[in-house]
Amino acid sequence: MDDEKQQLDQTITGARDRVGDRIDELDRRIRKQLDVKSIASEHATELVAAGAVVGFLVGFGFPKVVKRILQIGIPVVIVAMQVKKRSNGTGWMS
Helix, strand or coil: CHHHHHHHHHHHHHHHHHHHHHHHHHHHHHHHHCCHHHHHHHCHHHHHHHHHHHHHHHHHCCCHHHHHHHHHHHHHHHHHHHHHHHHHCCCCCC
């Protein structure tokens, strides 16, 4: 009876350790994927170019055509990026 109890306690302890290790691994993966600084550093050139374009447009005023392109284009680009990420299996929801 004592051997069975010890074996059960060891099994439970081992299972808890494995669950804890899995939680730690998930935590590391989530923190890596949601690290804003690393994402920003990877896409620094794109961010600078986008900032320059927006600054130029704000400086000279937004023509109606540009406003319409931004209203339609930005959501389309965001959706396309999410679809691409999911198809590659690298998205945060995959």
